[in-house]
Each structure stands twice: as C-alpha cells, then as structure tokens.
Amino acid sequence: MATFRHICDSVAVITLSNPPVNALSSALIQALQKALGEAIRDSAVEAIVICGDKGKFCAGADIREFNKPSQKRGPHLLLLTDLIESNKKPVVAAIEGVALGGGLELALGCHYRVAHVQARVGLPEVLLGILPAASGTQRLPRLIGIAAALTLITTGKYVPAREALKLGIVDKVVGENTVDEAIRLAKKVIGQPLGSRQLSTLPVQCPPNVEALLAEAMVKVKKQFRGAQSPQACIEAVRAAVHLPYTEGIKKEQELYQFLNATHEPRAQQYAFFAEREVAKWTLPSGASWKTVSPQPIHTAAVIGLGTMGRGIVTSLAKAKIPVVALEQDKRQLDIGSKAVMSLLDREILKMEQLGHTEATNSLGPVRFTLDYDELKDVDIVIEAVFENMALKKDIFRRLSVVCKPEAFLCTNTSGLNIDEIASVTNRPQMVIGTHFFSPAHIMKLLEVVRGCYTSSTTISTAMRLAKMLGKIGVLVGNCPSFVGNRLMRLYVEQAVFLVEEGSKPEEIDLALEDFGLAMGPFRMMDLAGLDIGWKARTEIGLTGPKLPIGTPARQRGSKRYSPLPDILCEQGRFGQKSGQGWYKYEKSGGRNAMPDPWLYNFLSEYRCIHNLKTRNITQEEVIERCLYILINQGFKVLEEGIASDPKDIDVIYNNGYGWPKHTGGPMYYASLVGLPVVLTKLEKYYEDNPDILDLKPSNFLKKLVASGTPPLKEWRSHLGSQSSKL
Numbered sequence: 001m002a003t004f005r006h007i008c009d010s011v012a013v014i015t016l017s018n019p020p021v022n023a024l025s026s027a028l029i030q031a032l033q034k035a036l037g038e039a040i041r042d043s044a045v046e047a048i049v050i051c052g053d054k055g056k057f058c059a060g061a062d063i064r065e066f067n068k069p070s071q072k073r074g075p076h077l078l079l080l081t082d083l084i085e086s087n088k089k090p091v092v093a094a095i096e097g098v099a100l101g102g103g104l105e106l107a108l109g110c111h112y113r114v115a116h117v118q119a120r121v122g123l124p125e126v127l128l129g130i131l132p133a134a135s136g137t138q139r140l141p142r143l144i145g146i147a148a149a150l151t152l153i154t155t156g157k158y159v160p161a162r163e164a165l166k167l168g169i170v171d172k173v174v175g176e177n178t179v180d181e182a183i184r185l186a187k188k189v190i191g192q193p194l195g196s197r198q199l200s201t202l203p204v205q206c207p208p209n210v211e212a213l214l215a216e217a218m219v220k221v222k223k224q225f226r227g228a229q230s231p232q233a234c235i236e237a238v239r240a241a242v243h244l245p246y247t248e249g250i251k252k253e254q255e256l257y258q259f260l261n262a263t264h265e266p267r268a269q270q271y272a273f274f275a276e277r278e279v280a281k282w283t284l285p286s287g288a289s290w291k292t293v294s295p296q297p298i299h300t301a302a303v304i305g306l307g308t309m310g311r312g313i314v315t316s317l318a319k320a321k322i323p324v325v326a327l328e329q330d331k332r333q334l335d336i337g338s339k340a341v342m343s344l345l346d347r348e349i350l351k352m353e354q355l356g357h358t359e360a361t362n363s364l365g366p367v368r369f370t371l372d373y374d375e376l377k378d379v380d381i382v383i384e385a386v387f388e389n390m391a392l393k394k395d396i397f398r399r400l401s402v403v404c405k406p407e408a409f410l411c412t413n414t415s416g417l418n419i420d421e422i423a424s425v426t427n428r429p430q431m432v433i434g435t436h437f438f439s440p441a442h443i444m445k446l447l448e449v450v451r452g453c454y455t456s457s458t459t460i461s462t463a464m465r466l467a468k469m470l471g472k473i474g475v476l477v478g479n480c481p482s483f484v485g486n487r488l489m490r491l492y493v494e495q496a497v498f499l500v501e502e503g504s505k506p507e508e509i510d511l512a513l514e515d516f517g518l519a520m521g522p523f524r525m526m527d528l529a530g531l532d533i534g535w536k537a538r539t540e541i542g543l544t545g546p547k548l549p550i551g552t553p554a555r556q557r558g559s560k561r562y563s564p565l566p567d568i569l570c571e572q573g574r575f576g577q578k579s580g581q582g583w584y585k586y587e588k589s590g591g592r593n594a595m596p597d598p599w600l601y602n603f604l605s606e607y608r609c610i611h612n613l614k615t616r617n618i619t620q621e622e623v624i625e626r627c628l629y630i631l632i633n634q635g636f637k638v639l640e641e642g643i644a645s646d647p648k649d650i651d652v653i654y655n656n657g658y659g660w661p662k663h664t665g666g667p668m669y670y671a672s673l674v675g676l677p678v679v680l681t682k683l684e685k686y687y688e689d690n691p692d693i694l695d696l697k698p699s700n701f702l703k704k705l706v707a708s709g710t711p712p713l714k715e716w717r718s719h720l721g722s723q724s725s726k727l
C-alpha cells in the first residue's frame with residue numbers, strides 16, 4: 001500500500017501503491033500515515049520523498065469509497081497534509097503521471113514538488129460534485145494566487161507540468177528520473193528553514209479587486225454550470241481563504257463539503273464518472289465482450305468527405321498520431337477541405353505549444369490529401385463522412401469494397417441512416433459499422449458506435465478501440481432510425497415546438513431548459529444546427545413538401561400530431577443562425593447573438609388563429625416535464641427494444657454528446673432521482689391531455705419497473721427479460 005524504504009544518505013522514500021492509479025483509499029491513507037510516522041520517528045531519516053508506484057503519483061481520493069459511511073473511512077487526508085507540512089524534516093513530492101484531487105492536495109502539504117515533464121496536476125473534485133476538501137481550497141490560493149486558483153478549482157482543469165511550473169504549483173520539472181531528482185532536492189534542503197514552504201502559514205496574496213474577481217467567477221460558473229452547486233461552493237471556499245485565517249478557512253471548506261455531500265450532485269457526478277468508464281466494457285448477448293474479442297490493429301486510416309464532420313474526423317485521427325488519407329470528390333472541394341483541415345491542425349499545434357510541448361508539430365499524424373480512391377488500398381480503416389444521402393453512401397461503399405484490402409474495416413459516419421442497408425452493398429458486411437461522431441468531431445468526446453445486423457464482434461472491438469485511441473468515449477448501440485441520441489432528441493425538440501403552438505415563447509422554453517442545466521435550449525440549438533437540415537430530411541421522407549399526399553391535415557401525420565412550424569420557417573428562408581433568422585433573429589447571417597423576434601410573435605398569432613389553437617399559460621414545470629419526460633420515456637423504449645443495453649449507455653451519450661447537465665447524472669439517472677412512479681404518473685397525465693402525441697404514452701418497460709417496486713437503476717437491466725437485443 002504505502003511502503004517506506006530506507007535510502008542512503010538519510011532520505012526515506014515512501015511509495016504509494018494502490019493500482020491502477022494509486023487512489024487514496026482509507027487503507028492507503030492509513031498505510032501512508034504509518035509510513036510517515038515511521039520515517040518521522042526514525043532518527044536516521046533527515047528528509048522524506050513521497051512518490052507513486054508504476055509512474056503515477058496519485059489520482060486522488062478513492063472515488064469508489066465515497067458512498068461508504070464516513071466513520072469507516074479511517075484517517076482523514078486533511079490531517080495527513082497537516083502532519084506532513086508541520087514535520088520538521090523536509091518532505092518532497094515526486095510527481096509522475098498524475099497528481100489529481102487529493103493527490104495534489106497531498107503534494108501541496110509537502111514542502112517541495114518535483115514533476116515529470118509529462119505529469120498533469122489538477123483539482124477535479126468539482127467535476128465529481130464536491131470540492132477539494134483536503135485543504136486544496138485553502139493551500140492552492142496561498143501558493144498561486146486567487147485568480148489562478150479559482151480557475152483551477154472551479155473548472156477541474158488538468159494542468160501539464162510545464163504550465164504547473166509557470167503557475168508555481170511545482171518547483172521543478174524534469175525529463176527523467178523524477179524520484180532521483182526529488183531525492184537530490186530533499187538532500188539539498190536538509191536543515192534549511194521550512195517556514196516559507198509551509199503553505200498554510202502563508203498570507204493569501206490578494207489583488208485589490210478581489211471581491212470583483214470572486215463575483216465575476218460566480219457569474220461565470222452560474223452561467224456555465226447552471227443548476228450545479230459544487231462550482232459555487234468552490235468559490236465560497238476560496239472566498240474563505242481570502243478573508244479567514246487558515247484554520248477558519250478549513251472549517252468553512254469542511255462545512256461546504258458536508259453541504260454538497262448532502263445533495264444529490266456528488267452521487268450523480270460519480271455515477272457519470274464510472275458510467276463513462278463502464279461503457280468501454282461492452283458485452284454482447286452472444287457472450288462476446290471486450291475481454292474476449294481482440295481489436296485489429298489500426299496503423300493507417302482514410303476519411304472520405306472533407307465537410308465539417310470529415311475535417312474534424314481527420315483532425316481527430318491526426319491528433320491520435322494515426323496517418324490519414326483524406327479524400328474528396330473534386331479538386332475544388334479538396335482545396336477547400338484541405339485548407340480547413342490544415343487550419344484546424346495549426347490550431348492544435350498552437351494549443352500544444354501553449355501547453356509547453358516543444359515538438360508539437362511532430363506529435364500529429366501525417367495527413368495526405370487525394371482525389372484518388374486507389375490511395376485507399378492499404379489503409380486499415382475507412383471512415384466515410386459525406387452528407388446524409390443513402391444513395392451516395394451506397395455508391396461509396398460499393399467502391400470501397402473494390403478498392404480496399406479485404407482486412408480493411410469500413411465505417412460510416414451517419415447520425416441515423418440504416419447501417420444494414422449500407423453494409424449490404426459491400427463484399428464485407430461483417431466489417432461495416434456505424435461511427436456517429438459529434439460536431440466538432442476533433443473536440444466532442446462522444447462516439448456512438450452502431451452495430452448493424454451483420455457487424456462482427458471483431459469489428460465492434462476494433463471500432464471501440466478506435467474510440468479509445470481518439471480519446472473518445474465509444475458507446476455501443478443498436479441500429480434503428482436515428483440510433484439512440486438523435487432518436488430521443490427528436491422527440492424532445494418536437495415537444496418544444498408543440499409547446500410553442502400551445503402558447504409558450506421559444507425563449508421561455510429555452511430558458512426553462514437552460515435553467516435546468518442543458519447547455520442550450522432546443523430553439524437556440526435548432527438555430528445553431530440549421531433548420532434546413534431537418535426540413536430536407538422531412539421533405540425526403542414525405543412528411544412535408546411535394547411528396548406529402550394531397551389532403552393530409554396540416555397538423556397531423558397518420559394518427560400522430562405534427563407541427564408544420566419548422567417547415568414554414570424554412571419556406572420563409574429562416575434557416576437559423578446561417579440566414580440571420582430562425583426561431584430568433586441575429587445581428588447578421590452567421591451571427592451568434594439570439595434575439596427574440598417580434599416578427600415571430602406576429603407569425604405565431606396568425607398561425608394559431610389559422611389552426612384554431614387556443615393559447616394558455618404554460619408553466620416552467622410543464623415545459624421541463626413534457627420535454628424531458630418524453631425523452632426519458634423514449635430511453636425506456638430504447639432499452640426495451642435492446643437498442644441500448646443499459647441505462648448508463650443512454651446517460652453517457654446525453655452527458656457527452658447533447659450537453660445534458662452531468663450533475664443530474666444523465667436522463668435515465670435523473671428519472672431515478674425524480675422517482676419512476678412520478679415520471680410514470682406525469683406521462684400518463686400528459687398523454688391523457690394530448691392523446692395524439694403518441695410518444696407520451698408510457699413505455700411498457702417503465703410501467704414494468706414501477707410495478708416491480710421501482711428497483712434501483714443498476715438493477716433495471718435485469719428486469720428487461722428476454723428482449724430481442726439489437727446488440
């Protein structure tokens with residue numbers, strides 16, 4: 001756990017060991033306390049170095065223990081940091097890999113910190129719904145000042161070693177032999193006064209405008225993490241560091257920690273943390289799983305189509321150091337696309353240089369641009385990223401069948417087209433898979449990996465491995481129209497439009513859902529994405545436009561309610577931000593600043609008049625419930641149909657691809673927080689009021705769970721019974 005071995009020349013080295021990331025479990029904290037006690041008492045020891053086993057210092061408190069009753073957790077990390085700091089023998093932290101959360105707090109208790117150049121440090125507690133409650137909110141501001149500490153503590157950002165050196169978090173950065181360097185430093189400082197190295201004793205250097213700084217930070221986090229309490233608590237704790245002596249500040253830190261712990265946020269965020277790691281551990285009903293099926297190596301890749309998605313995918317591959325061949329259909333498109341890719345790559349290089357990488361250019365994989373399909377003959381994987389047109393995609397896949405080597409995997413980046421139809425035109429349907437990237441593809445963490453009926457488990461394994469190589473979270477889902485993410489999203493957006501027909505304003509709905517915590521309300525989101533995209537898709541399948549049978553009622557398709565509002569806006573040339581007007585108006589075409597539009601109010605009045613729609617007062621509560629519960633209800637249907645195998649798959653998709661607030665855990669976790677009987681009763685009521693909105697009808701699976709006594713979320717899967725899985 002924590003071993004103490006004697007080193008020559010009187011420096012004791014204590015090694016933290018708790019694989020895989022040396023998280024501070026109660027057992028490790030106890031062992032560390034014991035090892036420290038021994039080193040302190042040993043008169044032959046004059047200095048101490050603390051390091052981590054296997055090249056990782058420490059990833060912080062053991063998150064798996066957070067739900068243990070506190071009396072069973074053993075000695076508190078906070079006391080340990082005080083014990084280290086007050087020790088008369090100098091203590092040096094040798095930071096390799098990571099020093100995160102409690103790991104960095106432990107290092108801040110030490111008198112000196114030496115870091116390996118590739119190490120990263122940070123206080124990510126805020127991302128787990130808590131705050132750095134082992135003195136991090138009090139020691140860090142004393143070390144690096146209020147502004148920098150606020151940024152780190154409220155964002156949870158990981159800082160690379162060189163930046164940490166500039167900020168003053170670490171004292172030295174080394175390219176190799178971190179522990180040896182720490183030992184050398186420890187020896188050098190034996191006998192020197194430690195006063196200035198004891199952070200708790202230092203004054204906080206406050207700029208004159210400190211209150212304004214804190215207020216500004218508060219405004220920022222309230223906007224950025226709407227509805228979440230931990231970022232605000234972090235600021236309160238830093239404010240305590242400004243105004244109170246250290247021991248009082250620590251009391252405040254503990255109070256705020258207890259307060260947060262009593263909310264649902266830590267549990268929700270910690271659920272989200274583990275869910276992201278669990279989804280990588282896929283299992284198929286056949287028994288094949290990540291453990292049994294090896295991925296094939298991917299040394300080279302090709303991307304077809306250099307539109308917005310293709311450019312991001314190429315950049316993402318280059319960032320993962322995978323050589324890419326990027327193909328376009330004609331010279332003009334190739335020129336435009338290649339320029340755009342080069343500019344994205346330049347930005348990546350700049351970002352890396354700012355983070356202290358000296359050889360940033362060499363850390364990207366090479367990109368070759370071409371018009372020639374023959375250049376694809378040797379690549380290991382192809383990702384097709386042309387626009388959503390089935391005929392075009394099929395043409396490309398036919399061609400790939402001929403050109404690519406037999407072992408090459410063929411992926412289609414689609415947000416909802418049928419993978420099986422695409423696979424069926426190839427000579428290797430078992431090697432075809434959907435890879436639904438999210439825009440911007442080089443930044444967004446989510447990758448929906450869509451298994452078709454022919455897709456082999458080796459192909460799944462390889463695509464999931466590719467996600468990991470790209471630094472993304474791959475979530476395996478089944479093949480159905482719009483897959484999981486967009487299938488749920490469509491109903492949420494449609495519900496928002498129905499609410500406008502019934503009397504809400506777009507901005508009221510956006511505000512209600514943004515206050516709930518969603519990154520962007522549905523109308524601002526539609527305007528950003530472009531209303532014309534959905535319009536084209538609806539025209540293609542005959543929901544509107546020339547293919548719509550004459551005599552179809554305007555607000556009905558089959559037995560379902562339909563709103564033609566978005567179609568009419570498009571007919572008026574209102575495509576959203578790109579045309580300067582959509583649900584909102586903008587300062588210019590391409591403008592970002594959404595302003596309520598009086599034109600829309602008049603238009604909506606006329607529309608309601610024409611369709612004989614009576615407006616009514618719609619509460620925020622109804623907006624949230626109808627928009628979110630219909631999405632959640634569809635989540636239960638997706639589980640029932642075996643399109644997703646576990647509620648956490650849906651939560652990971654929403655948290656990482658759709659701006660769902662992580663502090664509520666994701667839509668399915670949120671449903672469990674609200675209580676399934678409540679969700680069911682509300683859906684029943686809204687369905688009764690709106691019998692033509694068929695998707696409000698509660699799913700059988702939701703009803704089954706409630707009838708079974710509302711088991712906890714982790715047991716839902718076992719209640720699915722023998723459904724026909726699409727995985």
Ligand SMILES: CCCCCCC/C=C/C(=O)SCCNC(=O)CCNC(=O)[C@H](O)C(C)(C)COP(=O)(O)OP(=O)(O)OC[C@H]1O[C@@H](n2cnc3c(N)ncnc32)[C@H](O)[C@@H]1OP(=O)(O)O
Nearest residue numbers: 021023059060061062063064100101102124132133134277
């Ligand atoms: C008990 C009350 C104490 C109160 C004290 C309050 C003050 C202190 C609070 C904290 O310290 S909270 C923890 C803060 N630390 C983090 O948030 C770090 C989270 N981890 C990461 O960012 C990454 O895991 C990593 C360390 C950068 C490694 O990333 P990598 O991509 O290499 O691997 P992963 O798949 O993410 O992780 C591997 C493995 O390790 C598990 N794990 C990671 N961190 C922790 C942790 N802090 N506690 C427990 N387990 C952790 C992770 O779940 C993976 O497990 P498996 O999936 O392999 O089982």
